[in-house]
Amino acid sequence: MNESFKRGAREGFRLMLPMSVGLIPWAIVTGVAMRSSGLSALESMGMNLIVFAGTAQLGTLPLIASGAPLWLIVLTALVLNLRFVIFSAAIAPAFHGQSWSRRIASSYLLVDGVFILCSEKLFNSDDPQWRWGFYLAPALWCWFVWQLGGLAGVLGAGVIPKDWSLEFMTTIALTVMLVPMAQLRTMMVAALVGGLGAVALRGLPLKLGVIAGIALGIAAGFAADWHDRRGQA
Structure with a gap:
């Protein structure tokens, strides 16, 4: 050291x-x-x-x-x-x-x-x-x-x-x-969609609503990032 x-x-x-x-x-x-x-x-x-x-x-x-x-x-x-x-x-x-x-x-x-x-x-x-x-x-x-x-x-x-x-x-x-991560627009979109999706799908069997919410959040984050990059192009 x-x-x-x-x-x-x-x-x-x-x-x-x-x-x-x-x-x-x-x-x-x-x-x-x-x-x-x-x-x-x-x-x-x-x-x-x-x-x-x-x-x-x-x-x-x-x-x-x-x-x-x-x-x-x-x-x-x-x-x-x-x-x-x-x-x-x-x-x-x-x-x-x-x-x-x-x-x-x-x-x-x-x-x-x-x-x-x-x-x-x-x-x-x-x-x-x-x-x-x-x-x-x-x-x-x-x-x-x-x-x-x-x-x-x-x-x-x-x-x-x-x-x-x-x-x-x-x-x-x-x-x-x-909070620090949510300062980025893509992260905020991912967090909101993932959280709301997990709540809306909480009735799925085997607790699959959590996994579905995470998948929705990831997809929303990628979509928001793609949209931002397209707008800057």
């Missing part, structure tokens, strides 16, 4: 620290939800470590609890995490020249908050060591906060009062991350 890496790590950590506070209630709610769905403490923490994606974890738990087929559970998790394909492709040039081990670690540690806050600044430096530290420090911090919060929820599932309304805090945390 040279001085350049340390400077990047310090700057990335300071940038992420305020937003990471919102991860705590979200992680606790996810831990409680995993236990409430019938998973053991060991299974819950295993899911927290392996999946490490709150949206996918919360989205698949009702399917697991209802005994849905494995293919649907896997498909739902993949669809809910499709955004990470876009995120990773967007920041991939910042890791040019890095080893495969670092790239694999980066893909596992990538979370919404790191992408939203750090992606632009990653390209403002030509120093690969600074970029690696700037990415790694906040990503590892979010991983630590998520695992610790999840463990608190798993162990305290039967103790945490239901009237604390931690689910509401989770909604706030998600909203804070979505």
Whole structure:
């Protein structure tokens, strides 16, 4: 860890620290939800470590609890995490020249908050060591906060009062991350169409309304982007 890496790590950590506070209630709610769905403490923490994606974890738990087929559970998790394909492709040039081990670690540690806050600044430096530290420090911090919060929820599932309304805090945390992304017209269109579609189709069997809403949102986002590009041509 040279001085350049340390400077990047310090700057990335300071940038992420305020937003990471919102991860705590979200992680606790996810831990409680995993236990409430019938998973053991060991299974819950295993899911927290392996999946490490709150949206996918919360989205698949009702399917697991209802005994849905494995293919649907896997498909739902993949669809809910499709955004990470876009995120990773967007920041991939910042890791040019890095080893495969670092790239694999980066893909596992990538979370919404790191992408939203750090992606632009990653390209403002030509120093690969600074970029690696700037990415790694906040990503590892979010991983630590998520695992610790999840463990608190798993162990305290039967103790945490239901009237604390931690689910509401989770909604706030998600909203804070979505607001910067919604500044783009295409993202706003995708979010509105996807959200309204999921609500309108919530009656579909096997919770397929969520997947349908996501598909509608993606299609609307591409359509809005195509329309904007055509208008600029």
